[in-house]
């Protein structure tokens with residue numbers, strides 16, 4: 307079972323309870339040594355002020371979430387989206403985050419071409435590589451569940467992420483974020499994680515509830531759903547991955563409504579018993 311020293315908590319897990327300073331304070335209070343920050347919240351508080359808070363707290367950053375959505379067929383809109391990712395990379399660098407979680411983007415409803423959307427996503431990443439390199443922040447491309455392919459991510463599997471990495475040939479600055487919630491259903495998961503190997507640069511956990519009410523905002527606490535989280539973790543760690551295990555729970559109907567201490571204590575308990 308998981309060693310608490312590897313625990314990272316994503317700010318989105320306490321999205322509705324905490325401001326950014328309150329989140330950092332909560333992490334420190336519960337002796338959580340690593341966290342990942344949510345871009346909207348950071349910008350609300352101010353990037354520089356947040357960077358100073360993080361530095362003072364001594365809390366390590368496992369990532370910054372998120373940038374991307376670069377699949378628009380409109381050239382101006384696509385350029386604007388890429389510029390926004392560059393700003394997100396700058397912010398991640400200021401915060402000391404090693405990677406920016408990259409969400410590809412969906413399918414244009416007028417164009418109706420997933421193939422074109424995928425091509426543009428890949429071209430977009432290629433275009434962002436020099437900037438990522440210049441600020442020293444990895445683009446952690448994150449496959450997301452295919453049910454949100456239309457709106458969020460035309461990148462859906464770890465295998466597809468590996469093929470994109472093959473094409474990009476930039477392993478120094480492009481890696482893969484594996485999120486249990488997004489990829490657990492994949493019949494080829496074990497082989498694909500093995501093939502992704504050293505490219506895996508981030509690992510996110512949460513559970514899939516049998517009676518899920520919302521594909522994005524109803525994630526479950528580890529142990530409450532159907533995902534074999536320790537099993538997937540073992541697959542990831544067999545690649546040599548030795549990084550943080552980041553708990554990322556979007557939960558409108560449950561965890562966002564609970565007391566912060568209760569959420570963090572439950573995470574710590576389930577990290578040991580069900581991760």
Ligand code: ZN
Nearest residue numbers: 448485510554
């Ligand atoms: Zn994730």
